[in-house]
Amino acid sequence: MSEEMYDEDEYQGTVKKLMYVNRKAPYGTIYALESLEVVLIGAAFDQDVSLVFMDDGVYQLKKGQDTKATEMKNFSPTYRALEMYDVEKLFVSEESMTDRGLTVDDLVVPVEVLDSSQMTDLMEEQDVILTF
Amino acid sequence: MKFGILVNEGPYTHQAADTAYQFTKAALEKGHEIYRIFFYHSGVNNGTRFTSPPQDDRDLVQNWSRLAEEHNVDLVVCVAAAQRRGIIDKDEANRHGKDCDNLAPGFRISGLGQLIEAAIESDRIMVFGD
Numbered sequence: 297m298s299e300e301m302y303d304e305d306e307y308q309g310t311v312k313k314l315m316y317v318n319r320k321a322p323y324g325t326i327y328a329l330e331s332l333e334v335v336l337i338g339a340a341f342d343q344d345v346s347l348v349f350m351d352d353g354v355y356q357l358k359k360g361q362d363t364k365a366t367e368m369k370n371f372s373p374t375y376r377a378l379e380m381y382d383v384e385k386l387f388v389s390e391e392s393m394t395d396r397g398l399t400v401d402d403l404v405v406p407v408e409v410l411d412s413s414q415m416t417d418l419m420e421e422q423d424v425i426l427t428f
Numbered sequence: 429m430k431f432g433i434l435v436n437e438g439p440y441t442h443q444a445a446d447t448a449y450q451f452t453k454a455a456l457e458k459g460h461e462i463y464r465i466f467f468y469h470s471g472v473n474n475g476t477r478f479t480s481p482p483q484d485d486r487d488l489v490q491n492w493s494r495l496a497e498e499h500n501v502d503l504v505v506c507v508a509a510a511q512r513r514g515i516i517d518k519d520e521a522n523r524h525g526k527d528c529d530n531l532a533p534g535f536r537i538s539g540l541g542q543l544i545e546a547a548i549e550s551d552r553i554m555v556f557g558d
Contacts, residue, residue, distance in 0.1 A: 310548050312547070312548055314544075314547060314548075320558075326469060326512075327436075327469060327558075330468065330469055330508075330509060333508060333540060334468075334540050334543060334544070337539065337540040337541055337544065338540070338543075338544040340541070341541075341544050341545075341548065343544075343548065424547045424548075424553050425553075425555075426434065426543075426547065426553065426555060427555050427557070428436070428469075428557075
């Protein structure tokens with residue numbers, strides 16, 4: 297999916313806690329797909345990255361996505377590749393999961409489930425939060 | 429303070445672009461630094477000079493261009509998002525065999541690395557969108 301290389305040497309030494317918050321369903325709008333593109337490019341910068349999935353964003357990780365009839369690209373397998381990019385801290389909102397009848401067994405990747413106060417604490421720790 | 433700005437929505441459809449512009453203007457007036465403004469998702473539509481709003485309405489694209497000219501603000505449009513939505517500069521037009529280009533003055537097209545760089549280099553990144 298990535299379309300460019302970036303000179304990462306420039307950023308040796310500057311490591312920020314960088315969180316991506318994914319709040320939208322995978323299809324219907326392009327936010328989820330383009331957010332994933334940022335994560336993949338951003339991986340070259342060796343930052344301390346966390347990904348959060350909340351609200352309809354939890355659907356991005358849902359197993360069994362079939363987009364054939366809509367002619368959209370099913371990009372859910374890419375989440376499984378994040379590990380190779382050293383993006384390993386994935387969190388989901390407990391409330392968002394419960395509201396939608398989802399459990400971690402429904403998801404394509406291992407995640408840590410956080411309740412809203414844990415989520416608040418995690419966000420509090422971040423230097424940068426990018427919301428999509 | 430050094431701000432990085434992320435604009436995720438296009439002009440006239442969503443107020444995010446207006447709010448980002450107003451915020452940037454106010455921050456500059458207060459003496460803050462704007463490290464970069466990065467346009468992503470449909471936010472890339474802020475960078476087309478083909479926008480022609482009614483005369484009694486604000487001209488947001490022109491406002492951005494003026495900001496770049498007067499305050500030397502770095503306006504960067506994401507290349508991948510721009511290609512999907514038909515925002516191209518001269519080089520891109522040549523590369524893709526298009527008969528014209530439409531990037532507005534003061535904008536430049538570059539990669540997502542510019543967003544991450546802004547996130548790292550700025551004291552604070554502000555995201556404007558839903």
